[in-house]
Amino acid sequence: MKLTKDFYTRDTLIVAKELLGKVLVFGDYKVRIKETEAYIGSIDKAAHCYNNKVTNRTQVMFLEGGHAYVYLIYGMYYCFNIVTEKSGIGSAVLLRNVDPIGNIAKMFVNRYGIPREIANKYQIKNLTNGPGKLCQAIGINKEVNGLSLLNDRIWIEDDNYTPASTSTGKRINIDYAEEAKDFPWRFYYE
């Protein structure tokens, strides 16, 4: 069943952990969430909205939980986030790794421009295992930014899958974030 507003408008760390195993649905694409990272603007130097800074880019992070926050990184790749907490609190959860479930054939075309049948082992392994890769695979771009996950274009659902065990660790590629770089705000399972 589709996750409702009450799921998203909670503590960001809880939402980040409980998103593991849930299914993101976008058009005909379906992927299962395997790895997330939490970003909390009030105390987190790694967050775009650190110090509750509202800009044209970060304003989406302050919407009520249950919206999509999509940004362009390195001028080349999009990253997909889920906004959390009540309206006015700048926070979001980044999707860092997912397993492909539905419309996988199209994902190979989107990523490599080739049919699934001729993909090599390396390409299969790297289809959706990164924040930029998963967006390219399922066609997420700037137009998704700000969309509600409670409507019918994009949403997350629970199909009663529960990971056997989950792990916690430091977030990736935020060495500039001083003390925040050591916050254990990354959640994942194998």
Add this chain to the structure above:
DNA sequence: GCTGCGATTATC
């Protein structure tokens, strides 16, 4: 207006 820099990825 100009500058420097990323919540990344592919390739060497």
Add this chain to the structure above:
DNA sequence: ATAATCGCAGCG
């Protein structure tokens, strides 16, 4: 280890 590539924030 490094190039690719551009929106955005900061400056003044």
